[in-house]
Amino acid sequence: MSTSVDSAAQPSHPESAHPRVGPPSLRRRLATLMYEGVLLFGVVFLAGYLFSTLTQQRNGLVHHNWLAAWVGLVVGVYFVWFWTHGGQTLPMKTWRLRLVAARDGGRVSVARAALRYVLSWLWFLPPLALHPLLRLTVPQTLVVAGIWFVFYAGLGRIGAGRQFLHDRLGGTKIVAVER
Numbered sequence: 001m002s003t004s005v006d007s008a009a010q011p012s013h014p015e016s017a018h019p020r021v022g023p024p025s026l027r028r029r030l031a032t033l034m035y036e037g038v039l040l041f042g043v044v045f046l047a048g049y050l051f052s053t054l055t056q057q058r059n060g061l062v063h064h065n066w067l068a069a070w071v072g073l074v075v076g077v078y079f080v081w082f083w084t085h086g087g088q089t090l091p092m093k094t095w096r097l098r099l100v101a102a103r104d105g106g107r108v109s110v111a112r113a114a115l116r117y118v119l120s121w122l123w124f125l126p127p128l129a130l131h132p133l134l135r136l137t138v139p140q141t142l143v144v145a146g147i148w149f150v151f152y153a154g155l156g157r158i159g160a161g162r163q164f165l166h167d168r169l170g171g172t173k174i175v176a177v178e179r
Helices: 002-009 026-054 064-084 090-094 110-123 125-133 138-155 165-170
Strands: 020-022 097-101 172-177
Touching: 026 064, 026 090, 026 097, 064 110, 090 097, 097 110, 110 125, 110 138, 110 165, 110 172, 125 138, 165 172
Parallel strands: none
Antiparallel strands: 020 172, 097 172
């Protein structure tokens, strides 16, 4: 009889081994974002090195659009793979965050993770799109980008479950997990 009680107390799948404790603070999510940027430096460096080696690129202006598309694809594969295989990148594990489906709290599908990746460009593209449209200087673009960053991060403090806009639109959410 004690064996059945012991086995009932055991988690049935790996996700239940990390109980969710609710939405994380904005500070934790932004710290994770900064850590992610540090790791992505290495991912982007290796992707760029591989591209330039395979295409025999000798000048940064040659094939620069293809290089940008390649790096975007590599970064997308990086995120989609980690989000669909456990819901955590290394920075998310460090800060004890997990990406889950908003509907049921389960694993995120490849399609939903890819949609979240595309939508996450909302952090950067709106202010960068204004640069050529309004003929802004680089310092002006940086100011606009800073204002947008603060505004977008502020959106994560309000609304349903304190989630960022790309999570709300993509049907995902970031949750905090216990150690």
